[in-house]
Amino acid sequence: MKFSGPVHVWLTGVQMMHLAAETQAVIAMRMLGMAGFWPVSRSEAQRMWAEKPGAFVESGGAAVMAAMQGKRPDQIADAAIRPLRKKTRANSRRLSKGRRR
Numbered sequence: 001m002k003f004s005g006p007v008h009v010w011l012t013g014v015q016m017m018h019l020a021a022e023t024q025a026v027i028a029m030r031m032l033g034m035a036g037f038w039p040v041s042r043s044e045a046q047r048m049w050a051e052k053p054g055a056f057v058e059s060g061g062a063a064v065m066a067a068m069q070g071k072r073p074d075q076i077a078d079a080a081i082r083p084l085r086k087k088t089r090a091n092s093r094r095l096s097k098g099r100r101r
Contacts, residue, residue: 004074012074015081022088029095039098051087058083 004012030048033040041047063080071079 004072008072008074012077012081015078015085019081019085019088022085022092026088026091026095029092029098033095033098038095040095051091055084055087 029038030040030044032038033044059080059082062083063076066076066079
């Protein structure tokens, strides 16, 4: 088993913090949208349920593949985080553009 250095672990933590911040921003914008205070499309409620299974399957698959390739624990975590960040980043950008109109 390969070992992660402190920098690798720190960088993984940074990715997790980005994921948490983007997730909270998306939740806030969607909740404000449901309350009528933020412009969101009518399909947003359905979208927020439909996107999760695919993102988590992709995340789990990426983590399994990284583990099977003998990657370090931080690399496995990064592989799992990457598909989730891709989705939260896209959602955050899309939802935040609605406010600027």
